Every structure is written in C-alpha cells, then in structure tokens.
Amino acid sequence: MNCLKCFNCGKKRKNNKNGDSSILKKLSIRMMTSFFIFSLLLSYVPAFAADSSSLTIDDEVHYTIRGEVNYALDYARTDFAYEDGSGIHLNVTKRAKFSHLWGNTKAGPYNGRYILNFFLREFYTQIESVSVNGVRFEKEADGALWKVAINDTTFKSLLIGVITNHDVVIKLKNGASLNSLGLANVKISFTTVWVRGDGYAELGGYDNGFILKNNPYIKPMPADPRKGNEYYLPHKGSALNVGITDGTKSSDGLFSQGSLTKVVYYDAKNMIIKSTVSFKPQENFRQCNSGWVLYINEVIPQELLKYIDTNNVYLGVSDSYGNFKTSNPLKIVVDPNGNGHISTKDTPELSIIGGDWDKVEEVRDLLADYVFSGLIGQRRSYTIQYNIKPQYNNVYLAAKLNEYIKQNKNHMNFESWLEADFVDYTDISKGIRYPDGGKANKMIYDSYANGFLEIKDTDKDGLYDFVEDAIGSNKFDVDTDGDGVPDNVEVLTDNTSPVDATSYLVVAPILTTTQIEPDVDRIIFGSVPKTIYNDPANPTEQLVATNEEAGNVIVKAFLYVEGDTDYSDNEVRLETKIPFADLVDGNFELHVPANTFNDEDRIVVVAYAPNGKYPMISDKTVLVGTLKVTFKTNGGIWSDGTNEDKKADIINGTATQPEVPQRKGFIFLGWASTADAQAPETGILTNLTDPKDVYAVWKVIPSYFVLYFRYMIENKEQTVIDGKLIDDVVIVLGDPAATITVETDKLPNDVSYDENTKTISGVANVTDWEKEEEVRIYEIGVIIENSDGSKQTETVKITVLRDTDGDGQPDI
Incomplete structure (x- = not known):
C-alpha cells in the first residue's frame, strides 16, 4: 500500500463516557449557534480551506442508535490514506475484544453495521460507490451516509486481541478525482460509528477525521522509507544503526511502526481538553535509538489559547482516554501569546538545545519514564492536558468555540508529530550517542496525526454533548428523566434537574x-x-x-x-x-x-x-363566606361618628352603600377603587363577581364657604335632554344634624330623591308633552332645617328639552 496511508489525517473518539444510554433517539452531529441562558440551536460546520465559502454542508448524521457502550472494541480508527487511480483509500484499523456482538442486521437499518458519514455535499453527491474487501456499502441520504455489515468478510470480526487493517475504497462518479472536483485542498470531514447488533454504538469505534489530499504538514516522503531523506529519519530497526555516527542518519528503530492515532476530547466535568496520541512501537523509546531525544509538537488553534490556563499544561503517559497513568506529569511551556504551535523543545526540562550528553540522558529519562512508558508489544498513549481557565464555564466555552468554527469554517483542529534531536557534538561513543553536528531536527516517519475537538449536540436538545456528560444527562435523549421537559429547558431556563423526573417547574394553580x-x-x-x-x-x-x-x-x-x-x-x-x-x-x-x-x-x-x-x-x-364590598371612608366618618370600614353583601352582582360618609370641609363625590382617586367611578357597585374594596372620593370645599354657609347644593340648576340622566343634585350639609325636605312630587318622571345619599338623580322622562311644547321646567323646593331651628328654602331648577325622534338632539 502507498506509504502515505501511514499519515493519519483526523482521529477523534466522539464520546468517552462509559455505560449505557437506553433510549432510541436520532443521533445528530449538529452544532448549535448560541447559548445559554437562552435556548440554543447550534450548527455544525466542517473544516475547509480558506476558499471554501461557497461549499454546501449537510449538517446532520442520518442514522439512529440506542445509545453507547464500551465493551467489544479496544479501538477502531478510520484515516485517509491516499488517492490513486482506483479511488480514495481510507485505512480502518481496529482491535476487538469480543466477536459475538455484531450481526443481527435484520433487527434494524443500522444494527450490526459500520457507518461512514460525510458532510460536504459537493463531495458525497459525487460518490459512485464505497467498498471494503470487495463488499459494497449501501447508500443513504443521497450519499451522505454509507453503511456495511460488520462481519468476517468486511472487517475480520472473528479476530479478537489482534490488530486488523482494512482498505475502504471510495470511487467517484465518471472517473473523477479530488483534483478534478477542485477538492484537493479542502478538508472533507467524515465520522464513523461501529453499531452492534443490539443497536448500541461501541465507544471504541467512534472516530472522525478528514480527507485532505494536499496536506501541508506532510513533508515530502522518502522514496524508500528505510533510507529516509532530508525530512525524515530512516524508518528501520535499531540494529541497523551499527557504524552510524551522524544522528540524522540513524534510524527511528520503528518507534512509529504502529501508526500514531490522535484523539481529542473534552472532559467537561473537570474542564480539561485532552489531546491523546496512541501507537504501538516495535521497541521501547531508549532502545529504538540510543542517542536521540524526541520533541512532541502540537498545533492547536490560536484562538483557543485565550481560554487555556497556559501556566498549567501537562504532558504524560496515559490510557487511550487521556487519563494520566503517572502521578507526576510534566508541565510544559506554552506561550499564551504564541501562534498555537507547542513544542517540548521550548520546555527547558525536555530540551537539549545547547546541552551536553548529560542533558541528553536527563531528557531521555524523563521521556522514557513519564511520556513513552510501556511494555514491548503493547499499544501505549501519551496525552497533553489543557486546563480551561476557571473564569469560563462550559456553556460560555462551547458558545465561543462554535463561534470560532462558524467564522473560520474550520474545526478546532489539533495536529501533532514527533521530531528527533541529538547532541550537537561529542568526542565519546559517537556510534552510540549519534551527534548531529547541529543539523536541523528530523521528523519521525508515520508520527503525524490529527484530530479535532468536536462540539456537537447529538440529540439536538440545545445542550452540547460535553455539557450533558458533565451534568450526567443523556446526550441521546432530549428528555433524559422522562418528565416531559426538554433537558435544555431544565438546565438553561428553569434551573431544575434534567436527571430527576420529580424536578421540574409546574404552573400556578x-x-x-x-x-x-x-x-x-x-x-x-x-x-x-x-x-x-x-x-x-x-x-x-x-x-x-x-x-x-x-x-x-x-x-x-x-x-x-x-x-x-x-x-x-x-x-x-x-x-x-x-x-x-x-x-x-x-x-x-x-x-x-x-x-x-x-x-x-x-x-x-x-x-x-x-x-x-x-x-x-x-x-x-x-x-x-359571602362576597362583600368593603366601604372605606378614606378620611371621613359615618353618621355615628366612627370611621371603621363597613361591608355590604354583593347580591346579584350589586352592592348598596350603607350610607353617605361625611367629612368636614369636603364634599362626598362617590366611590372609587383607589384611595387617591380624584373622581368617582361610574357603576363601581354593579356587575361585581369578586370581593371589592372601595374608597370615598372627596372634593375640598373652599374655606370661605365652610365659614359662612351651612349647606350647598350641587347642580342646583341644569338643562337636560328628555330621556337622559340628569346630573346628580347633591345636597351637602354644613350642619350634620340638619334635616332636608324635598318636594318629590314636583320631580320629573323617573327622577327620585335618596334620603341616605341626599341626592336627586335619575332619568328625566317626560311622557305628556303638549303638541307645541318644546321645553318644560321643573322647580323643586328644598327646605333645610338646621339644628338651631333656622330654616332655608332653596329651589332646584331642572329644564328638560324635548327630543321627539330620540336622536339625542333637542328639537329646538
């Protein structure tokens, strides 16, 4: 196979949470565009070259799974290898622990299958076929999704405990190539999932990556890897270093014999980004080359530096999930103002620049014990852990990272490789120490690997997966606890628990x-x-x-x-x-x-x-009890001299005032709903369906009137149209003990006098108009007898204008 297949152009375990998720839900890799605190929709944007703004992205994975488990696979990686006349080649590498959990493809459309999903429409619509070991994949979603049964023919499913490699070939329509489609410089993103027969995805099979034919990080390859070239050390066993005195000519001892793969994921609970590289060397670090040290290079997005605590970045041997196996990981130097290229040669404890052989041995010991430690014949991993600054939370971070992806049309890519350095000069044991005379460092063949930090919302509920991992909710189910409230509403809006069905907001009764x-x-x-x-x-x-x-x-x-x-x-x-x-x-x-x-x-x-x-x-x-209106004198008094509230039952929607209150120096105008009202409210005591408080409304009497007059009659003279309400004639007494006599027999029809309120009111209704009569005047005598025996006689004059046609306008 073409040697370029060794360069792994995108590896990332999509999910790293152990355990089962039991609800069947549609899995989406859709990114969301805004957060928090507000309800979110995120949009996933695969990474492209700078000139790819016109490309079209299908942002959804078109399959369903029941959840995820970590059981049958140690790992399974899919990497772009090369393109030749037969098509685009992806290399699938796996190591399985069990063989009996596949199959059962009749149980569902995705059960027991390997799924390959693309996002770039300009690419996947041009795919004619996908095959592995001569078995063709099935196509769905216009070519965005391809699936094939996992069995011994396709992926050697019966082999366990050993590494197997498989060539997946993508053939384009009409003999097209990446060059002819104009996509040779475009990162064509893909994801893969290994689904068991029971419908659960294997955690070890999650992967993502991209096809990129013209990769700027892949230096020109040697014609013969065993001989190396100006960029790479010879890729062969350490026994062949006999007689070599120039470090740049010494071999890598097949340290990278098992291709390096990269996994980048976010530990949301601890707010740590873990960038993990795994590989299986032929020999251990010290034995592969007796004179080298290796510099670990990693390139991360420069934008990410502002969120990383650059004073606390650590490197160490780990498991494949990025968990350190050493209690003393090495702190490495990261420039917070740099361009995102991190190299251990910038960390004094791990660099031999300008150093002697003693320094080389010191660095070799650190690398052997704390970074590359492992048993011969076994796969091993090392991890760089980036702690997020404490002032940022997961919601804010996710929103900012997604903003970066949208603006740059590029993933949060992490790319890494190894470089070899040697002591510059030594006069002793040149055939063991391999001085390089100060020459440029060389890359280790097959050490380049990349992956990207996925920021996705699998169940499309508005919560990023890593947020759901942190709080323990199910990223495959929009309603983890089954209480009928979406997880994002509980977390972002209601502040209730998405994992407790008894915890949600109810409405007011x-x-x-x-x-x-x-x-x-x-x-x-x-x-x-x-x-x-x-x-x-x-x-x-x-x-x-x-x-x-x-x-x-x-x-x-x-x-x-x-x-x-x-x-x-x-x-x-x-x-x-x-x-x-x-x-x-x-x-x-x-x-x-x-x-x-x-x-x-x-x-x-x-x-x-x-x-x-x-x-x-x-x-x-x-x-x-009975509905009541409470009458409040609002500064006045009742006839008995008290000012306590009085109540009246509401009968058929109407209440009757108990009496008219009095207040020295004020005229009572009526009742209102508030104590500071300036005018009474019409109909306030009718059409009542609830208890009500009403307040007396008062009008100040000018001081001269209070001093020199003992009564007052409001609206004493007035003109009204026939059939209309008159303005209430209110008699206000200066002497509360005075009595009033009104000539009620002289009032117009339907107009009456209320002794309690001392008010003449009603509708002036004349029923006996003479033929030519247009105006009728009613003069009503009012006699006020004060407590000192004095009497005053007043005349109330009401002029009624005839309205024959009832149009509200007088005839004259």
Missing part, C-alpha cells in the same frame, strides 16, 4: 372555585395543567412525560396573607396530589372540612413539583 361557605364541607376545584413542549429534535412532535415519577404534583392550601410571596413556613390547611394519570390536565380537588377557615378569610393555593420544590402561587384566591 388555576382555580375554578372562587367562594365557599365557612360552616359546611366544601370542595375547591382547580387545575395545574402540565406544560407541553415541542420535541426540540422534531418540532412537529410534542414531548410527553413517560416517567411515572413525574406524577404526584403537590397542591397545598394556605390562609392568604396580603403581601406574602413565600408560604413555606405557613401552616398547611389542605393538601392533595395530582397523580401521573391526570398529569396533562392537572385537575385537582381540595376537600375543605367545615370551619377550616373563618368567614371573610381568603384561601391561597400553591403548587409544587413532585419533589416539593419550585412553589407556584395561584393568581386568585378563594373567598370564605
């Missing part, structure tokens, strides 16, 4: 009952309807609660206390629960035994989530 009697058993009816959300992954469908633990919404009744917004410490008078079966409508009944509340009490109802948290208080209250 809606009360049907508005009034009960205090001395008989009664029932308060109401509802706490379940809020229904659309499925964020499929907005045409609605989420329903599936976990019965979401039932038993708690409803409690308390004595209403004006101004209280928290009843947690108040006495609970009544309580009930809404069972799961009634959760949608949320109907409830609160049974009220006689004398639980007193007359004129108000009852407030509070609903809680099943866990007893997140109280929601009813907007309205239930009145105990």
Whole structure:
C-alpha cells in the first residue's frame, strides 16, 4: 500500500463516557449557534480551506442508535490514506475484544453495521460507490451516509486481541478525482460509528477525521522509507544503526511502526481538553535509538489559547482516554501569546538545545519514564492536558468555540508529530550517542496525526454533548428523566434537574372555585395543567412525560396573607396530589372540612413539583363566606361618628352603600377603587363577581364657604335632554344634624330623591308633552332645617328639552 496511508489525517473518539444510554433517539452531529441562558440551536460546520465559502454542508448524521457502550472494541480508527487511480483509500484499523456482538442486521437499518458519514455535499453527491474487501456499502441520504455489515468478510470480526487493517475504497462518479472536483485542498470531514447488533454504538469505534489530499504538514516522503531523506529519519530497526555516527542518519528503530492515532476530547466535568496520541512501537523509546531525544509538537488553534490556563499544561503517559497513568506529569511551556504551535523543545526540562550528553540522558529519562512508558508489544498513549481557565464555564466555552468554527469554517483542529534531536557534538561513543553536528531536527516517519475537538449536540436538545456528560444527562435523549421537559429547558431556563423526573417547574394553580361557605364541607376545584413542549429534535412532535415519577404534583392550601410571596413556613390547611394519570390536565380537588377557615378569610393555593420544590402561587384566591364590598371612608366618618370600614353583601352582582360618609370641609363625590382617586367611578357597585374594596372620593370645599354657609347644593340648576340622566343634585350639609325636605312630587318622571345619599338623580322622562311644547321646567323646593331651628328654602331648577325622534338632539 502507498506509504502515505501511514499519515493519519483526523482521529477523534466522539464520546468517552462509559455505560449505557437506553433510549432510541436520532443521533445528530449538529452544532448549535448560541447559548445559554437562552435556548440554543447550534450548527455544525466542517473544516475547509480558506476558499471554501461557497461549499454546501449537510449538517446532520442520518442514522439512529440506542445509545453507547464500551465493551467489544479496544479501538477502531478510520484515516485517509491516499488517492490513486482506483479511488480514495481510507485505512480502518481496529482491535476487538469480543466477536459475538455484531450481526443481527435484520433487527434494524443500522444494527450490526459500520457507518461512514460525510458532510460536504459537493463531495458525497459525487460518490459512485464505497467498498471494503470487495463488499459494497449501501447508500443513504443521497450519499451522505454509507453503511456495511460488520462481519468476517468486511472487517475480520472473528479476530479478537489482534490488530486488523482494512482498505475502504471510495470511487467517484465518471472517473473523477479530488483534483478534478477542485477538492484537493479542502478538508472533507467524515465520522464513523461501529453499531452492534443490539443497536448500541461501541465507544471504541467512534472516530472522525478528514480527507485532505494536499496536506501541508506532510513533508515530502522518502522514496524508500528505510533510507529516509532530508525530512525524515530512516524508518528501520535499531540494529541497523551499527557504524552510524551522524544522528540524522540513524534510524527511528520503528518507534512509529504502529501508526500514531490522535484523539481529542473534552472532559467537561473537570474542564480539561485532552489531546491523546496512541501507537504501538516495535521497541521501547531508549532502545529504538540510543542517542536521540524526541520533541512532541502540537498545533492547536490560536484562538483557543485565550481560554487555556497556559501556566498549567501537562504532558504524560496515559490510557487511550487521556487519563494520566503517572502521578507526576510534566508541565510544559506554552506561550499564551504564541501562534498555537507547542513544542517540548521550548520546555527547558525536555530540551537539549545547547546541552551536553548529560542533558541528553536527563531528557531521555524523563521521556522514557513519564511520556513513552510501556511494555514491548503493547499499544501505549501519551496525552497533553489543557486546563480551561476557571473564569469560563462550559456553556460560555462551547458558545465561543462554535463561534470560532462558524467564522473560520474550520474545526478546532489539533495536529501533532514527533521530531528527533541529538547532541550537537561529542568526542565519546559517537556510534552510540549519534551527534548531529547541529543539523536541523528530523521528523519521525508515520508520527503525524490529527484530530479535532468536536462540539456537537447529538440529540439536538440545545445542550452540547460535553455539557450533558458533565451534568450526567443523556446526550441521546432530549428528555433524559422522562418528565416531559426538554433537558435544555431544565438546565438553561428553569434551573431544575434534567436527571430527576420529580424536578421540574409546574404552573400556578388555576382555580375554578372562587367562594365557599365557612360552616359546611366544601370542595375547591382547580387545575395545574402540565406544560407541553415541542420535541426540540422534531418540532412537529410534542414531548410527553413517560416517567411515572413525574406524577404526584403537590397542591397545598394556605390562609392568604396580603403581601406574602413565600408560604413555606405557613401552616398547611389542605393538601392533595395530582397523580401521573391526570398529569396533562392537572385537575385537582381540595376537600375543605367545615370551619377550616373563618368567614371573610381568603384561601391561597400553591403548587409544587413532585419533589416539593419550585412553589407556584395561584393568581386568585378563594373567598370564605359571602362576597362583600368593603366601604372605606378614606378620611371621613359615618353618621355615628366612627370611621371603621363597613361591608355590604354583593347580591346579584350589586352592592348598596350603607350610607353617605361625611367629612368636614369636603364634599362626598362617590366611590372609587383607589384611595387617591380624584373622581368617582361610574357603576363601581354593579356587575361585581369578586370581593371589592372601595374608597370615598372627596372634593375640598373652599374655606370661605365652610365659614359662612351651612349647606350647598350641587347642580342646583341644569338643562337636560328628555330621556337622559340628569346630573346628580347633591345636597351637602354644613350642619350634620340638619334635616332636608324635598318636594318629590314636583320631580320629573323617573327622577327620585335618596334620603341616605341626599341626592336627586335619575332619568328625566317626560311622557305628556303638549303638541307645541318644546321645553318644560321643573322647580323643586328644598327646605333645610338646621339644628338651631333656622330654616332655608332653596329651589332646584331642572329644564328638560324635548327630543321627539330620540336622536339625542333637542328639537329646538
């Protein structure tokens, strides 16, 4: 196979969380565009060259899986190898632990299959076929998805405990090539998944990468890898170094015999980016070359540096998931203002620049013990861990990284390789120490690897996968706990738990009952309807609660206390629960035994989530006893000299004022809903359905009038159109003990005098007009007898204008 296949152009384990996820959901690699605190939609944008703005991206993976487990595969990697006349070649490398979990392809469209998914429409629509070992893949989604059964013919599924390699060939339509399609300089992203027969994806089979024919990081390859060239050390066993005295001519000892693969993932719980390289050397580090040291080079996006704690970046031997196996990882130097190229040659403890042989040995010991440690014949890994600065949280970081991806049309790519350096000069043991005379460092053949940090929302619920990993929710299910509330709403909006079905916000109770009697058993009816959300992954469908633990919404009744917004410490008078079966409508009944509340009490109802948290208080209250209007004198007094509130029952929606209050120096105008009203409200005592407080409205009497007059008649003279209300004639007494006599027999029809309010009011209704009569004047005598025996006689004059056609305009 062409030697370029050794360069791995994109490796990344998509998920690193152990355990099962049991709900069948559509898996998406869609990125989202905004966060937090606000509800999110993210958009995934594969990485392209700078001139790729016109390319079209299909941002969705077109398959479903039940979840993920870590059981059957140690690892499986898919890498771009090369393109030749037969097509584009991907190299699939795997090591399996078990062979019996594949198959069962009839159980579902993706069960027991290897899935290869592309995103660039200009590429995948030009694919004619994909095959492995002569077996053709099935095509879906116009070529965005290709799948093939995992069996012994395709991927040697019966072999366990050994590494197998397989050539996947992509053939383009009409003999096209990457060059002819104009895509030789474009990163063509892909993902792969190994799905077991039971529908679960194997964690070890998650991978991503890109096809990039013209890779600037791949130096010109030697015609014969065993001989090397100006860029690479010879790629052959260490025994062939006999007689070599120039380090740049010495071999790499096949240290990179097992191609290096790269995995980049984000540990959201600890806020650490882990960049892990795995490989299987033919010999251990010291034995591969007796004189070298290796510099680990890594290039990360420069934009990422602002979020990384560059004072705490560590390198060390690890497992394949990026977990250090050493308790003393090595701190490496990272320039916070640099271009993103990190090299251990910048770390004094790991660099031999300007050093002697003692320094070489010192560095070799550190590398052998803390970076490249492992047993011969076994795969090993080393990891660079980047800690995120503490001032950033996962939500903010995800939003910023996605913003970078959208703006740059490029992934958060991590690319790495190894370089060999030797002591510059030595006079002793040149055939062992291999001085290089200060020549340029050389790359290690087959050491280049890359991967990218995936920022995706698999279940399309508005939460990035690594956020869900951090909080323990299921990234394959938009509603992890089955309470009917999407995970993103619980985390970003409601601040409830997405993994606890008893934890969600309920609505405030809606009360049907508005009034009960205090001395008989009664029932308060109401509802706490379940809020229904659309499925964020499929907005045409609605989420329903599936976990019965979401039932038993708690409803409690308390004595209403004006101004209280928290009843947690108040006495609970009544309580009930809404069972799961009634959760949608949320109907409830609160049974009220006689004398639980007193007359004129108000009852407030509070609903809680099943866990007893997140109280929601009813907007309205239930009145105990008859509906009443409370009359407040608002600075005045009643006829008995008191100013206590008086109440009147509401009968058929209407209440009658008990009497007219009085206030020295003021005229009573009527009633209003607020104490500071300047004018009375018309009809305030009619059409009442709830208890009401009303306040007396007063008008100041000028001081001279109070001093020199003993009464006042408002609207004493007025003109009104026939059939219309007259302006109320209000008699205000200066002497509260005075009596009033009104010649009521002289009033117009339907106009009357109310002794309680001392008001003449009504509709002037003339029914006996003479033929030519257009105006009628009513003069009504009013006699006021004061407590000192004095009398005053006044005349109220009401002029009524005829309106024959009833159009509201007088005839004249």
